Amino acid sequence: MNVTELRGDGVRAHEYRWALPSVLLGDAREGRRVRRSTRDWIVDTGMFLVACGLTFLSLAEMTHEPEPLLAIEQVVGALACAAVWLRRRWPVGLALVTTLLSSYLELVGGACAVAVFTVAVHRPFKISGPITLLGLVTLVPYVMLRPQEDLSPAGGAVLGVAIVLTIFAWGIVIRARRQLVWSLRKQAETAAGDARRSERERIAREMHDVLAHRLSMLSLHAGALEFRPDAPAGEIARAAGAIRTNAHLALQDLREVIGVLRHAQSGTDDLVPDRPQPTLADLPALVEECRQAGMDVRLDLRAADAPEHLGRNLYRIVQEALTNARKHAGGAPVAVTVAGERGKGLSAEVRNPLWARHPLRLPGAGAGLIGLTERAELSGGRLEHGATPEGEFLVRAWLPWPMETTPETTLEDA
Structure with a gap:
């Protein structure tokens, strides 16, 4: 994924790290513009095909339905399958509409399953739980108004409850896994940040320890020259030589420490080389x-x-x-x-x-x-x-x- 690619939730890749908690944990706003990545197109196409497949399986079993009802079922089922493409933009709305329609219409079941699964993955339990409960409630009018030839109302209700809870549990598991991956990634980022901060602190201590010693030597000799301008030429020469030597050593130490600092901030994975340390x-x-x-x-x-x-x-x-x-x-x-x-x-x-x-x-x-x-x-x-x-x-x-x-x-x- 490059820096210009857009995620399916409309967030750019370089902003995705910061937007991930809201998207993953289910706090994203409803109805915002969606721009899908290649992976998102593949996933959404798969979800659309799953909804269509379940709809066709249900249609194959509808052999004794009146023609007007069958026509309504087909039209609404086709619209529900097409509406699956809206699951990223309006997941909760899609789940509510398809769940209510599935209380009587059978061909909406495929799209309803995909919508409930999407809400379980992308929304917290305080949202996905009530929607799933609504799906369980709508099973009552469905088994009463649309009895199956090979199943009693009680058997149909048990089968429906099992299907709804399985879809919901599957979505919850995927959501929990994504939360775990995100948490581990954040921990790794935090650990990397702590390591960089510790390295900067180590370099700062090194600069203080080395340069404070050298610069105090410079100040001491310079002060002696200032307060004893009439000192013998030999002493002035020795003090000037000490100033020159310590200034050279200070510059050398500073150059080495800055080299370590640049290496630490270069972004490479190589270990930062330590300066030769005294004992x-x-x-x-x-x-x-x-x-x-x-x-x-x-x-x-x-x-x-x-x-x-x-x-x-x-x-x-x-x-x-x-x-x-x-x-x-x-x-x-x-x-x-x-x-x-x-x-x-x-x-x-x-x-x-x-x-x-x-x-x-x-x-x-x-x-x-x-x-x-x-x-x-x-x-x-x-x-x-x-x-x-x-x-x-x-x-x-x-x-x-x-x-x-x-x-x-x-x-x-x-």
Whole structure:
């Protein structure tokens, strides 16, 4: 089905996904214009042939009817079969008219069966149920006024009830199946939307974690040049080199993240490739980079053998904590302690004095600590931050480190 094809209910294919609940669940309006697809033409032709076939079978058994009544039966039966083509536009009206006519006229039965079946498929029980009940009621005058030679009135009534209920049940089953298919399709669409949203959130966290670190380095060195224009030429050259290096790294990281974002939004079914992720083994390099930027950082690392996914999350937590310390307590000594043991968990503490003030206070939106808390909670751990009685600002994180790490128990990178 292409994008310009029209469904049998008059809804374009690209609008069909949104119109499907009303059409499938039976809330479509009566009498609106119908444009059939190829499948709809095939189905409607089949329904028309079924109605005609049932009419001809009934006509073959009408051998002792008066000629005037037979002529009326034939005319009304032919009109009822032709009216089957209106079943998509006026299903309820067609079912009501044919049901009432079938209370005496026999050749309307084929069209009536198709109409009742259509209502059972396309309308809710609050509509299809009363119409079916009306069909059962009309059996009483039919068996009384048109007795059959080989059936008693009671036998004819039982046979009629069985036929009506079978048609109604068949339509209900088809309707229930369509509802199930639609529900599963909506669940699949919802799951796909959740996956895309999670991927966008992951990319956003990645951009924040990477760029906040790089840009804070740039601001720190630029601030030093601004407040010390009389610094020795060697220090100015080192600061300019650090600015150039961090700007280059920031652009490179941004290019990689944007490449992942474009791949995620390209609509392909391929898995989105992850950027190379750091682990606890990269913490010494991060600390050394901070030292070169002028920070006084001490690292105590006693859990270098942690699993990759665990070390990746803890690295990002420590990185963001150092970025916050550089923004709000530049020049103050920072102590980083990372320890852990299999079965007990992996913890990290980042401390810096509250009394420190940097001449260039970098702006912050306050999203860093919120992101750290979310990252820790998504990994099954917890994160605490705030001032301590000793006059320090503390960021403490704990992540679970199970005794056995398997692919099933490994958490994805938050």
